[in-house]
Amino acid sequence: MLSFLSVCGLILLALATAALQRWIQNRKSVPVPVSVNYHLTRKCNYECGFCFHTAKTSYILPLENAKHGLALLRKAGMQKLNFAGGEPMLYPGFVGELAKYCKDGLGLESVSIVTNGSLIKPKFFASYGKYIDIIAVSCDSFNEETNVQIGRGKGSHLEKLEELRKMCRKERVKFKLNTVVGKYNFQEDMNETITRLDPFRWKCFQVLVVAGENDSDKTLRNATRFTITDKEYQQFCDKHSHNKCFVPEPNNIMKDSYLILDEYMRFLDKGNNPSKSILEVGVDSALKAVFWDEKSFVERGGIYDWTKEGNRNPETNLDW
Numbered sequence: 001m002l003s004f005l006s007v008c009g010l011i012l013l014a015l016a017t018a019a020l021q022r023w024i025q026n027r028k029s030v031p032v033p034v035s036v037n038y039h040l041t042r043k044c045n046y047e048c049g050f051c052f053h054t055a056k057t058s059y060i061l062p063l064e065n066a067k068h069g070l071a072l073l074r075k076a077g078m079q080k081l082n083f084a085g086g087e088p089m090l091y092p093g094f095v096g097e098l099a100k101y102c103k104d105g106l107g108l109e110s111v112s113i114v115t116n117g118s119l120i121k122p123k124f125f126a127s128y129g130k131y132i133d134i135i136a137v138s139c140d141s142f143n144e145e146t147n148v149q150i151g152r153g154k155g156s157h158l159e160k161l162e163e164l165r166k167m168c169r170k171e172r173v174k175f176k177l178n179t180v181v182g183k184y185n186f187q188e189d190m191n192e193t194i195t196r197l198d199p200f201r202w203k204c205f206q207v208l209v210v211a212g213e214n215d216s217d218k219t220l221r222n223a224t225r226f227t228i229t230d231k232e233y234q235q236f237c238d239k240h241s242h243n244k245c246f247v248p249e250p251n252n253i254m255k256d257s258y259l260i261l262d263e264y265m266r267f268l269d270k271g272n273n274p275s276k277s278i279l280e281v282g283v284d285s286a287l288k289a290v291f292w293d294e295k296s297f298v299e300r301g302g303i304y305d306w307t308k309e310g311n312r313n314p315e316t317n318l319d320w
């Protein structure tokens with residue numbers, strides 16, 4: 001017969017095991033934020049008609065708070081940080097200092113910037129180029145009139161694009177292109193210019209409507225004027241998919257596969273309420289408040305050769 005003490009011991013053991021199982025389960029249900037898009041500002045100097053991250057606020061975090069948030073993300077498993085906006089290069093010092101911190105302070109594998117390219121100066125490259133792996137420039141057409149029609153600048157976008165490509169080559173920063181495919185450009189043949197520009201990656205997004213951002217005349221932008229059918233998008237893809245840099249992103253892949261932090265460092269959830277700021281509740285709790293489709297992130301090729309030296313950290317423990 002078991003003694004009273006043995007029974008107590010068994011009960012305690014069972015309780016501890018259950019608590020441990022609950023803890024493990026809880027850990028498993030929190031995704032690892034391997035690649036994060038930090039939309040540090042909503043302000044922009046361009047007026048693209050389909051923009052889905054519009055200037056609803058002009059807020060930007062103090063530098064030290066932003067650094068703290070990035071350190072929290074690193075601790076939670078972040079390997080790549082992408083600065084986006086709005087136009088992040090409205091704040092070159094802020095972006096540059098954070099890029100430096102990400103590399104020197106946090107040891108991130110990859111730091112990238114998505115930019116319209118109009119504001120980057122050689123001085124920025126000279127000070128911060130070594131901390132940046134990838135610069136992705138948005139360009140929707142190689143016909144300047146079409147860019148103007150879309151709102152992508154006022155007529156000098158292609159000239160800026162060429163300058164930036166040269167700066168990237170000189171500073172050995174990977175040059176990437178992002179194109180939004182919509183009503184005004186889905187019939188364009190871009191093959192010749194893509195061959196000449198030779199980006200290491202060319203992402204072609206189907207124009208996306210996001211509730212509360214660009215879904216009607218009541219929002220700051222109305223992307224419904226730019227939408228195309230899946231068949232029209234496919235037509236564009238068929239014309240360009242032979243380019244080895246080509247990466248298609250139709251609406252169904254885009255919707256849930258990006259981890260997006262806004263200017264307050266809150267995770268966004270496609271027009272639903274954002275999470276609380278990671279500065280307030282921590283990364284795990286903020287992540288649990290939104291839906292992020294990790295599988296879709298992996299399937300769309302979210303993890304790729306994103307370090308400029310091509311040497312990924314061997315300690316990275318990615319099980320996909």
Ligand code: SF4
Nearest residue numbers: 044046048051086116
């Ligand atoms: S450049 Fe980007 S952030 Fe600026 S308006 Fe165009 S899509 Fe929006």
